[in-house]
Amino acid sequence: MMEEEEFEFAEDLEAILHLTPEVQLAIEQVFPSQDPLDRADFNAVEYINTLFPTEQALEEAQIAIQQLFGKIKDIKDKAEKSEQMVKEITRDIKQLDHAKRHLTTSITTLNHLHMLAGGVDSLEAMTRKRQYGEVANLLQGVVNVLEHFHKYMGIPQIRQLSERVKAAQSELGTQILADFEEAFPSQGSKRPGGPSNVLRDACLVANVLDPRIKQEIIKKFIRQHLSEYLVLFQENQDVAWLDKIDRRYAWIKRQLVDYEEKYGRMFPEEWCMTERIAVEFCHITRVELAKVMRTRAKEIEVKLLLFAIQRTTNFEGLMAKRFTGCTLTDTPGRPESPLDPTNPFLEDEAGEDERLVPRKPKAPDNPFHGIVSKCFEPHLYVYIESQDKNLGELIDRFVADFRAQGPPKAGTEEGGAVLPSCADLFVYYKKCMVQCSQLSTGEPMIALTTVFQKFLREYAWKILSGNLPKSSSSTGGLTISSLLKEKEGSEAAKFTVDELCLICSILSTAEYCLATTQQLEEKLKEKVDKVLVERINLTGEMDTFSTVISNSIQLLVQDLDAACDPALTAMSKMPWQSVEHVGDQSPYVTSIIMHIKQNVPIIRDNLASTRKYFTQFCIKFTNSFIPKFINHLFRCKPISMVGAEQLLLDTHSLKTVLLDLPSIGSQVLRKAPASYTKIVVKGMTRAEMILKVVMAPHELPVVFTFQKILDMKVLKRSEQSSMLELFRQRLPTPRPPGADGGPSLSFSTPTPEQESSRSPQLEKLIKNRL
Numbered sequence: 036m037m038e039e040e041e042f043e044f045a046e047d048l049e050a051i052l053h054l055t056p057e058v059q060l061a062i063e064q065v066f067p068s069q070d071p072l073d074r075a076d077f078n079a080v081e082y083i084n085t086l087f088p089t090e091q092a093l094e095e096a097q098i099a100i101q102q103l104f105g106k107i108k109d110i111k112d113k114a115e116k117s118e119q120m121v122k123e124i125t126r127d128i129k130q131l132d133h134a135k136r137h138l139t140t141s142i143t144t145l146n147h148l149h150m151l152a153g154g155v156d157s158l159e160a161m162t163r164k165r166q167y168g169e170v171a172n173l174l175q176g177v178v179n180v181l182e183h184f185h186k187y188m189g190i191p192q193i194r195q196l197s198e199r200v201k202a203a204q205s206e207l208g209t210q211i212l213a214d215f216e217e218a219f220p221s222q223g224s225k226r227p228g229g230p231s232n233v234l235r236d237a238c239l240v241a242n243v244l245d246p247r248i249k250q251e252i253i254k255k256f257i258r259q260h261l262s263e264y265l266v267l268f269q270e271n272q273d274v275a276w277l278d279k280i281d282r283r284y285a286w287i288k289r290q291l292v293d294y295e296e297k298y299g300r301m302f303p304e305e306w307c308m309t310e311r312i313a314v315e316f317c318h319i320t321r322v323e324l325a326k327v328m329r330t331r332a333k334e335i336e337v338k339l340l341l342f343a344i345q346r347t348t349n350f351e352g353l354m355a356k357r358f359t360g361c362t363l364t365d366t367p368g369r370p371e372s373p374l375d376p377t378n379p380f381l382e383d384e385a386g387e388d389e390r391l392v393p394r395k396p397k398a399p400d401n402p403f404h405g406i407v408s409k410c411f412e413p414h415l416y417v418y419i420e421s422q423d424k425n426l427g428e429l430i431d432r433f434v435a436d437f438r439a440q441g442p443p444k445a446g447t448e449e450g451g452a453v454l455p456s457c458a459d460l461f462v463y464y465k466k467c468m469v470q471c472s473q474l475s476t477g478e479p480m481i482a483l484t485t486v487f488q489k490f491l492r493e494y495a496w497k498i499l500s501g502n503l504p505k506s507s508s509s510t511g512g513l514t515i516s517s518l519l520k521e522k523e524g525s526e527a528a529k530f531t532v533d534e535l536c537l538i539c540s541i542l543s544t545a546e547y548c549l550a551t552t553q554q555l556e557e558k559l560k561e562k563v564d565k566v567l568v569e570r571i572n573l574t575g576e577m578d579t580f581s582t583v584i585s586n587s588i589q590l591l592v593q594d595l596d597a598a599c600d601p602a603l604t605a606m607s608k609m610p611w612q613s614v615e616h617v618g619d620q621s622p623y624v625t626s627i628i629m630h631i632k633q634n635v636p637i638i639r640d641n642l643a644s645t646r647k648y649f650t651q652f653c654i655k656f657t658n659s660f661i662p663k664f665i666n667h668l669f670r671c672k673p674i675s676m677v678g679a680e681q682l683l684l685d686t687h688s689l690k691t692v693l694l695d696l697p698s699i700g701s702q703v704l705r706k707a708p709a710s711y712t713k714i715v716v717k718g719m720t721r722a723e724m725i726l727k728v729v730m731a732p733h734e735l736p737v738v739f740t741f742q743k744i745l746d747m748k749v750l751k752r753s754e755q756s757s758m759l760e761l762f763r764q765r766l767p768t769p770r771p772p773g774a775d776g777g778p779s780l781s782f783s784t785p786t787p788e789q790e791s792s793r794s795p796q797l798e799k800l801i802k803n804r805l
Contacts, residue, residue, distance in 0.1 A: 165214075167236035170207065174243050208248040211237045215252055219259045235301050242303065253306065257315045260294065264316065270327050277328070277335070277343040284350045287316045310358040317354070317406040325410040335414055337421035344474055347408045351401060360402030408474075415471075415479040419486060422467050426490040429463060434497055452644075454544045460494055461551050468555075472562040480563045481570050487559075491552060491576040499541050499548075499583045503590060504534040530594045532637055539641030542587035546645050549580040588648060591638055592655045596663070598630040603663060606685075607670035611678030620688045621681065628692050636700035653697050654711050661718035664689065668725060676730060683726040690719035 054062075059075045066073075071082060087093045161170045188194050214237055241249045264286060268275045274282050291309055302308045324343075328335060433456040464487060471483045530538070556573040563571060602623040609621070635653075642649040664686075671682065692699070693715045697707045750758070 165210070165233060167211075167233060167240050170236075170240050174204070174207070174240060204244055207240055208244050211241060211244075211248065212251060212255075215255060219256055238302055238306070249306075253308070253311060256308075257312050260290065260312060261316060261319060264290075264319065265323075268323065270323065270330065275323070275327050276331070277324075277339050280324075280343045280346050283320055284346065287313065290316075307358075307362050310360075310362050313354060313358065314362055314403075314406070317351075317403070321407045321410045324407070325413075328410070328414055332414065335417050337417050340411065340414060340417055341470075344408055344411050347411070348404075348473065351403045351406060351408060354403040354406075355401040358403075363402055412475045412477065412479060415474055416482065418471070418474065419479060419482045422483065423486045423489075426463070426486065429460065430490055430493050430497060433460070433494070434501075437498065437502060452540060452543065453547045454498065454540060456498060457494075457544045457547055457551075460490070461548075461555070464555060468558065468562065476562060476564050477567065480559065481567055484559055484563075484571055484573075487555070488573060488576055491548070491573070492579055495545070495548070495576070495579045495583055499545055499580075500586065503538060503541055503583075503586065504530055529597055530590075535591070535594070535634065535637050536641050538587050538590050539638060542584055542642065542648060543645055545580045545583040545587065546648065549577055549584070552577050552580065584648065588652050588655060591634075591652050592659055595630060595634045595656055596659050598634065599627045599660060600663075602626040602630075603667045607667045609671070611671050611674040611682065614675060614678040614681050617677060617680045617684060621685050624685045624688050627689065631692060631696065632700050635696060639697070639701065650697065650708055650711060653707075654714060657693055657696070657711065657714050657718065660693075661715075661722070665718075665722050665725065668722060674729065679726050679730045683723060683730070686719060686722050686726060690715065690723075693719065 054075070063075075071077060087096065188197065214234060218231070218234055238252070241252055264283075267286065268283060273279070291313060294309060294312060298308070436456065437454075467483060467487075471480055552573050556571060556577075559571045559573075560568045605626075606621070606623040609623075638652060639649055642652070668682065668686075671678070674682070694707065694712060696715075697711065698705045
């Protein structure tokens with residue numbers, strides 16, 4: 036069974052491996068070969084029989100294989116022996132390399148030790164002889180060589196040499212300081228002759244010694260160099276006061292020139308001694324000025340303070356041009372670095388009064404900004420109080436000028452324009468802000484902002500709100516008879532044309548103040564220190580100006596509204612039940628249109644620069660007039676069918692006028708804003724719908740309401756018709772008009788002739804009006 040399966044497997048394998056003649060030919064052409072294994076008719080059994088025809092041949096092959104294994108083993112043994120031999124040779128070479136390296140290091144170390152020992156001996160000898168020129172070079176070399184022996188400090192001889200070097204350095208430092216003390220004694224202001232070469236070389240040695248030696252030399256020299264300044268400008272001296280502050284800066288300029296001539300070459304250039312002297316002078320001056328100002332604080336006046344600040348900031352600017360500020364990082368008492376302010380009014384500073392406005396380069400370009408002038412900051416309250424006083428006087432002058440000159444007149448350039456005093460106020464504000472930002476960007480700017488807020492409110496109260504015309508308590512206006520007679524000369528508006536111009540002028544001024552106050556807040560935030568930005572807030576003042584604008588618009592609305600009140604009152608008292616035919620618009624409509632045409636063009640022309648507030652006026656008037664008109668419609672009772680038609684015609688006339696309100700009386704026709712048109716259409720359409728309901732049969736209002744409900748439910752027309760019919764059947768019998776005494780409109784029953792003629796007449800009249 037197994038043999039049959041193997042035979043079948045062999046046949047299947049042979050079938051799989053059997054290639055077509057064409058494929059076999061292609062393979063032989065691409066890969067030609069004489070190997071019997073590559074032949075297409077290769078037979079493995081025959082091939083093996085050919086190689087091993089007998090059992091003896093087979094035994095010989097096994098012997099050959101055993102011999103081959105033996106040769107391979109011999110080769111492997113010889114390779115292992117060779118590897119061991121290479122390792123032994125390499126180990127010997129490494130030992131030689133280590134020995135060579137150690138020998139080289141030993142020789143180098145011995146050379147360094149020889150150099151160190153000789154250098155220490157020479158250093159001690161040169162130190163005793165004050166041969167600082169040779170010591171400067173030798174000491175640096177000895178220190179460099181000593182660094183190679185840090186890991187050998189456990190050896191007594193090396194440690195001893197190191198201690199000798201430290202002792203020599205200490206002796207050099209003490210000796211050099213003594214030499215400088217002898218050359219520049221601390222006591223007394225007189226100095227011996229010019230610098231010596233010994234001291235110049237001593238400075239080179241100090242560069243190699245402990246940095247404290249260099250700092251001590253610099254400190255003692257500068258202190259001795261400025262000792263005369265402390266004597267000349269003592270607190271009790273007359274020249275120490277602010278009015279003679281120029282003499283301080285003139286003195287240091289002379290001293291710096293004197294230093295450059297006598298000592299400029301004694302100190303290394305990288306010590307920046309000229310700058311260090313100037314910086315130390317600034318620190319001393321700041322302290323001394325602060326001391327004398329505290330003692331004589333009551334004598335400080337604003338002009339004197341500004342004069343001193345100007346001269347000081349000028350000197351700081353001169354320092355910025357002469358020096359780089361590199362010594363500020365290691366100089367004690369350095370002031371805080373100023374924040375980066377932005378000055379949007381830089382182009383205007385050139386025109387300021389130089390006697391009052393301090394000059395300075397912009398803070399980012401001047402590392403010395405505030406190095407002296409910071410001492411004036413605690414006394415800037417004098418400047419703030421002065422500005423408070425000046426602004427108070429300015430507001431009083433504005434009030435006096437307004438009373439003397441009177442309000443702007445209609446028909447003049449001033450009518451409706453921004454009040455000149457407003458521009459003057461903000462120009463002064465800008466000047467104060469620039470001045471104060473040059474003096475300080477800290478708390479004084481916050482104090483100045485508080486002063487600004489105070490007088491912005493005072494300006495809003497005294498100049499703007501205080502001069503708004505007051506509404507008259509009298510209710511004079513058109514009488515019913517005058518309205519019916521269309522008498523045009525009657526008193527209507529409560530405000531005169533000049534008063535209307537004044538209101539518009541105050542509104543425009545308040546708008547200017549609102550926008551400029553917002554800009555002022557932004558500029559103050561730019562100039563103040565970043566940590567104080569959150570304390571700058573002029574929202575309350577901006578709200579005050581917004582209130583002035585709202586009050587002004589409300590006054591204009593109330594004025595026109597009040598002018599229309601008598602006409603509406605006359606409308607409600609007309610005998611609408613007696614109207615026999617529909618004619619042109621009623622007299623009360625003519626009166627309302629007359630007042631609108633009188634007031635609106637004046638208001639529009641005077642608010643030409645603030646169109647958005649004119650639009651607000653139109654919207655507010657419409658929102659006030661239309662509800663009032665509808666309220667008076669309900670008072671027109673009893674009313675006949677013809678009277679209702681006349682009211683509908685009047686309503687349409689008023690609607691047309693209100694839609695044209697923004698451009699009424701103007702030669703340039705502008706389309707009214709969509710928001711305004713929407714309000715007019717919605718309000719007056721409601722009035723028209725009320726009248727149309729009144730003109731309908733008695734049951735129509737209820738049916739109309741029910742019809743609207745069906746429309747909202749989106750029912751089909753057939754369903755609506757059936758439901759309307761059912762609803763009418765259930766309606767109660769209507770009562771006579773006015774039987775309930777309620778406020779609803781009522782009308783008398785028209786005659787058949789009136790019924791047949793009213794609709795065509797009404798449509799014709801409306802068409803003619805359009």
